[in-house]
Amino acid sequence: MSQRVLVFVGTKKGLFILESDRARASWTVRGPLCEEWAIHDATYDPAAGTLYAAGGDAWFGPAVWRSPDLGATWSHSSAGMTYGEDGPRITTVWSVVPAHGMLHAGVEEAGLFRSEDGGATWAHVRGLTEHPSRPEWFGGNGGLILHTIVPHPADPDRMWVAISAAGAFETRDGGATWEPRNRGLRNDYMPDPYPEVGHCVHKMALAAGETEILYQQYHGGVYRSSDGAATWVDVGSGLPSGFGFAMAAHPRDAGTAYVVPLTDGVGRHMIDGRAAVWRTRDGGATWHDLRAGLPQERAYVGVLREAMGTDRLDPAGVYVGTSTGQLYASGDEGETWRLIADLLPPIWSVDTAIVDG
Amino acid sequence: MTTVVLPRALIALFPGAERRVDVDASTVAGVLDVLDDEWPGMRDRLRDDVGLRPHINVFVDGERAGLGTAVQPGSTVHVIPAISGG
Numbered sequence: 546m547s548q549r550v551l552v553f554v555g556t557k558k559g560l561f562i563l564e565s566d567r568a569r570a571s572w573t574v575r576g577p578l579c580e581e582w583a584i585h586d587a588t589y590d591p592a593a594g595t596l597y598a599a600g601g602d603a604w605f606g607p608a609v610w611r612s613p614d615l616g617a618t619w620s621h622s623s624a625g626m627t628y629g630e631d632g633p634r635i636t637t638v639w640s641v642v643p644a645h646g647m648l649h650a651g652v653e654e655a656g657l658f659r660s661e662d663g664g665a666t667w668a669h670v671r672g673l674t675e676h677p678s679r680p681e682w683f684g685g686n687g688g689l690i691l692h693t694i695v696p697h698p699a700d701p702d703r704m705w706v707a708i709s710a711a712g713a714f715e716t717r718d719g720g721a722t723w724e725p726r727n728r729g730l731r732n733d734y735m736p737d738p739y740p741e742v743g744h745c746v747h748k749m750a751l752a753a754g755e756t757e758i759l760y761q762q763y764h765g766g767v768y769r770s771s772d773g774a775a776t777w778v779d780v781g782s783g784l785p786s787g788f789g790f791a792m793a794a795h796p797r798d799a800g801t802a803y804v805v806p807l808t809d810g811v812g813r814h815m816i817d818g819r820a821a822v823w824r825t826r827d828g829g830a831t832w833h834d835l836r837a838g839l840p841q842e843r844a845y846v847g848v849l850r851e852a853m854g855t856d857r858l859d860p861a862g863v864y865v866g867t868s869t870g871q872l873y874a875s876g877d878e879g880e881t882w883r884l885i886a887d888l889l890p891p892i893w894s895v896d897t898a899i900v901d902g
Numbered sequence: 903m904t905t906v907v908l909p910r911a912l913i914a915l916f917p918g919a920e921r922r923v924d925v926d927a928s929t930v931a932g933v934l935d936v937l938d939d940e941w942p943g944m945r946d947r948l949r950d951d952v953g954l955r956p957h958i959n960v961f962v963d964g965e966r967a968g969l970g971t972a973v974q975p976g977s978t979v980h981v982i983p984a985i986s987g988g
Contacts, residue, residue, distance in 0.1 A: 580914055604911065604957045604983040605947040621915065623946050630951040 546901045555584035555894035560598050562616050569876040572885045579610050589898035590643035601637025611664045625667040644696035651691030655708045670720040678742040682711035693749050712744035729777035748792040748850045752799040760802045762792035769829045780829025791853035800828045805848040820844040824879050838882035851894035866892030906979045916941040931969040957984040
């Protein structure tokens with residue numbers, strides 16, 4: 546049976562869906578979808594056959610959109626997505642992740658919500674928001690947001706999340722209680738470089754096939770944990786900058802991960818205006834730049850935290866969306882790149898699915 | 903009955919919704935409840951538990967209104983998104 550390769554691109558003005566066959570040589574583009582709402586994350590749940598898109602609208606608030614037919618028709622809901630009449634208000638949804646028959650959504654102002662009916666209704670996971678460290682959470686330029694949700698692949702009671710700027714947390718009891726998981730992360734923007742919370746985690750990803758190895762693009766460094774995020778080790782010394790937003794793991798090789806280093810301090814664009822994705826094949830011990838096909842002159846573009854994804858074909862595809870609306874794709878694990886969409890709205894997120902048919 | 907005039911961007915979210923709707927309600931909050939009965943989820947697009955969403959304006963017979971504002975038979979309620987964008 547033939548396979549369709551789908552790339553879901555969340556933008557400031559709607560969701561776009563690119564589609565190709567296994568060769569990934571030519572692409573069609575659909576969109577803008579979701580009534581041109583800002584879409585910060587989109588993910589396909591193969592178990593349910595549902596495509597989810599997380600976002601919000603300046604007028605109409607937050608919602609998780611869902612499509613049973615890969616984007617042809619949609620419904621949307623934020624029922625139950627509230628902190629109550631005393632607030633704070635929830636303005637938008639930043640992440641949506643299916644796992645173990647449940648759906649979790651991360652929202653702004655930072656908190657976690659769970660749906661057990663496929664996104665029709667939502668319930669607040671209070672244990673996280675009621676963590677004693679909550680008064681110490683503060684927002685960065687992107688707001689106080691819960692942007693990363695990493696379910697444990699085997700244990701439905703375990704989950705990691707990341708909040709900017711509070712840090713990483715883990716639950717081992719299905720969300721009732723949470724522990725900060727930031728030990729070893731060094732910040733350079735507070736008097737104490739090693740606080741328990743207050744960390745600007747940009748993105749976390751679980752290593753392929755592993756249950757305790759995670760990678761992290763931090764505000765100032767790239768880290769790896771081999772103990773379920775209990776401790777983090779800086780593995781970014783081979784990179785030209787510790788700053789970046791995006792982080793993606795290879796679909797099969799636990800030692801392989803991708804980052805996009807950006808200028809630190811000011812600009813936060815490709816270093817020297819030369820676009821590059823950097824890859825490690827050995828768990829962060831060494832990194833190599835991947836540039837073939839990426840612009841090497843005047844490329845003052847950025848890549849946001851959710852805007853890089855991989856597909857699970859062999860060789861794996863890697864996709865990077867810029868905050869100025871270009872989408873670059875590699876069909877050979879990052880060795881060579883091609884511009885497959887341009888002039889899109891600013892890209893918030895990139896995710897993929899392989900479906901039969 | 904009270905006539906409600908809804909914005910185009912809102913009804914685009916609810917297939918089958920119409921721009922002018924006649925409802926039977928006594929307050930603006932009640933109007934939104936009736937709309938939600940007809941098109942589930944519409945209330946959440948216009949208000950949350952705190953109140954009207956910050957960029958949603960409601961006028962009853964031309965006067966700026968809140969959730970508790972009374973509506974009368976024969977009133978016209980306009981739901982108008984604030985001017986914004988970019």
